[in-house]
Amino acid sequence: MLRFRSCILLTRLLSSPTASPSQGSSLRRLLAAAAAPRISPNPRFAVEDYLVSTCCLSRAQALKAYAKLSHLKSPAKPDAVLAFLAGLGLSAADVAALVARDPQFLCAKVETTLSPNVAGLTSIGLSNAEIARLVSLAPGYFRNRSVVSKLEYYLPLFGSTGDLFRALKYAYSLLGSDLERVVKPNVNLLAECGLGACDIAKLIIGAPRMFSAKPGRVLAMVACAEGIGVPHGSGMFRQALHAVSYLSEDKLAAKVDYLKKTFRWSDTEVRIAVFKRPVVLRRSKDTLQRMSEFLISEVGLEPARIAHLPVMLGLSLEGRLRPRYYVMRFLRENGLLKRNQSYYTIVKWTEKEFLDKFICPHKDAAPYLAEDYASACRGEVPARFIFA
Structure with a gap:
């Protein structure tokens, strides 16, 4: 048969x-x-x-x-x-x-x-x-x-x-993974910390190792997240767990010290930045160093300002932060920026919104602006974006 x-x-x-x-x-x-x-x-x-x-x-x-x-x-x-x-x-x-x-x-x-x-x-x-x-x-x-x-x-x-x-x-x-001894206890622990099924599912995708770790290890991760200033029940708690799941306690402490030194932050400022954007803990030291040099030395932002707007540290330096800064400066130096827009206002827009607000309105006065911006996004620096 x-x-x-x-x-x-x-x-x-x-x-x-x-x-x-x-x-x-x-x-x-x-x-x-x-x-x-x-x-x-x-x-x-x-x-x-x-x-x-x-x-x-x-x-x-x-x-x-x-x-x-x-x-x-x-x-x-x-x-x-x-x-x-x-x-x-x-x-x-x-x-x-x-x-x-x-x-x-x-x-x-x-x-x-x-x-x-x-x-x-x-x-x-x-x-x-x-x-x-x-x-x-x-x-x-x-x-x-x-x-x-x-x-x-x-x-x-x-x-x-x-x-x-x-x-x-x-x-x-x-x-x-063992359902009864590992997965279910970990899911129950996270539910007790205020995470709903949707957040837990997203955490499984982002940090699957948490759900194959012993419950004691997950409890330690919860303590680490709270230790860096993100209490359970807050909107950023899931992201904080995701960030610390890849770091041992020693590496976590070293990364916090590196953030303080690189961005010239006080203890309070680093806690503010991590609370608002835990993902900064997962950025490489090289990336953080280059962002610090650009945002502080080139754009001229105060360290405290960056700490309160850490969303910028989650964006691409080469694909977003630097090209939009060039556009902002070009428009300002050519008298095309009608209002005194802050740098954060310019980088927070989606790509479509940015093009609609800062590129398309100037196609007559600056016909090469769109092309120059596209080149900057590819890592090139057009001559019109080299400022004295």
């Missing part, structure tokens, strides 16, 4: 519009093998050749995969797995990518693991296409029966399969 089902599913895979002629030929050989009666395993079964001719791997990929499949003595189990994948709708190219990434998937048990997982995921609302995507994203975890209970927990947390799969794209290791 299994072999009959395999033949049907392989036929579907053969008819996939994405299958190349060479892939189709390989799969036809697999179909013929699946249809033929099998008396006994072939003692000369060549795994590497099977991976190339049937799974469409390159010879180099097959050689690498062979180390994990050298124990195979027969194509029976891989044939069944390929038929299963065909039934999910994976193309020949998808199958090749999956096998290259996780060769041991060919050894999974279809009847006792893969098919029950499909049934379980279908019961919680996933479509065949979504299940196929999950297999491609995390084949190793799909070989474990716990994948159903984990998705059943994560789905309401993220609110939709779309948001869940976007998270798994960057943090598929969540499927390997």
Whole structure:
């Protein structure tokens, strides 16, 4: 019965519009093998050749995969797995990518693991296409029966399969974390700190390591966030947790000291900046140094002003801060800036708003301004933006 089902599913895979002629030929050989009666395993079964001719791997990929499949003595189990994948709708190219990434998937048990997982995921609302995507994203975890209970927990947390799969794209290791001893306690702890499901879901995407860490480690992160002046319950608490999740206590203290020295901030000013924009803790020292030199020495902003408007430190120096400063100065020196606009006012606008307010109105008086601004955004300094 299994072999009959395999033949049907392989036929579907053969008819996939994405299958190349060479892939189709390989799969036809697999179909013929699946249809033929099998008396006994072939003692000369060549795994590497099977991976190339049937799974469409390159010879180099097959050689690498062979180390994990050298124990195979027969194509029976891989044939069944390929038929299963065909039934999910994976193309020949998808199958090749999956096998290259996780060769041991060919050894999974279809009847006792893969098919029950499909049934379980279908019961919680996933479509065949979504299940196929999950297999491609995390084949190793799909070989474990716990994948159903984990998705059943994560789905309401993220609110939709779309948001869940976007998270798994960057943090598929969540499927390997222990739900009862690690994930749930961490989620409950963050909920007690005032984070809602939406914030927790965003934190999972931005800092997935938090949800595979022991609860004691997450509690320490909460303490660090509060220690830098961002109490739980504040609007910036999630961002503060995201920032400190990548830093040890020593590195965090060193980064705070570096901010004070580089921007000439007092203890109070650095706490204000971090409270308003925790992401500054994740900026590299080189970036912070260049921003300090530009904002203080070239633009002429006071350190205290920067501390109260730290959103600027989250913007691109080369792609936004510097080019807009050039435009502002050009307009001012040519008498085209009607009001005394502050530098922060100019950099805070979206790109479309900036063009509408500061570039387009001057196309007659300064016909090259748009071109010069575009050049500045690419890192060039047009002659008209060189000021005496």
